[in-house]
Each structure stands twice: as C-alpha cells, then as structure tokens.
Amino acid sequence: MATIRFYRGELLLGVAESQSDTPILELAEAIGIDIPRNCTSGNCGTCMCRLKSGVVSMPDPLPAGIDEDLIEDGATLTCVGIADGPVDIDLIPPI
Numbered sequence: 001m002a003t004i005r006f007y008r009g010e011l012l013l014g015v016a017e018s019q020s021d022t023p024i025l026e027l028a029e030a031i032g033i034d035i036p037r038n039c040t041s042g043n044c045g046t047c048m049c050r051l052k053s054g055v056v057s058m059p060d061p062l063p064a065g066i067d068e069d070l071i072e073d074g075a076t077l078t079c080v081g082i083a084d085g086p087v088d089i090d091l092i093p094p095i
C-alpha cells in the first residue's frame, strides 16, 4: 500500500491508500473525489489528469486515450492507471 494524494492545482483535495489492482479513478471516488469520466476503458481521455510525482502504470499497448507525447507532458489516464508506489495526482490535466 502507498499513499495517493489528489490535488486541484496546489490545493490538496484528499488522500487515499493505493491498492495493487484498483485504478486511481476508483480510489478517488472512494474518498468522494469525482474525476470526470466517460468510457472508463482508456479510450476517450476524459479522465486525464496530471501526474505531479510518482509512477502510474498504463496498459501495454497504450489505449487510444493517451500517447507517449502526452505521458511525457505529465498526463495519465486515471480510469486505467494503477499507482506503482506513492503518487501525487493533479486533477487539472496538462492539456
């Protein structure tokens, strides 16, 4: 277990404990943080947030909602992303 901290910009919204196979979107929801979503399967990009720090595992191959350039810009898809250790997430996406 590791700590996931959710921010909007610099404002800390809440803290959750990661679970090995639970997407970040669900961890947020469990503590009352509503991240916009649509497909919940990595295809639409609606749930995109910014990874402030830490590592989030994405499916391999990458789903249609994200690409390597977006990941380089700090983007992560919370509906399919699994925290790999402590993570800070900004609900404001990088694009």
Ligand code: FES
Binding pocket: 036, 037, 038, 039, 040, 041, 042, 043, 044, 045, 046, 047, 048, 065, 077, 078, 079, 080
């Ligand atoms: S909700 Fe569609 S990519 Fe996450």
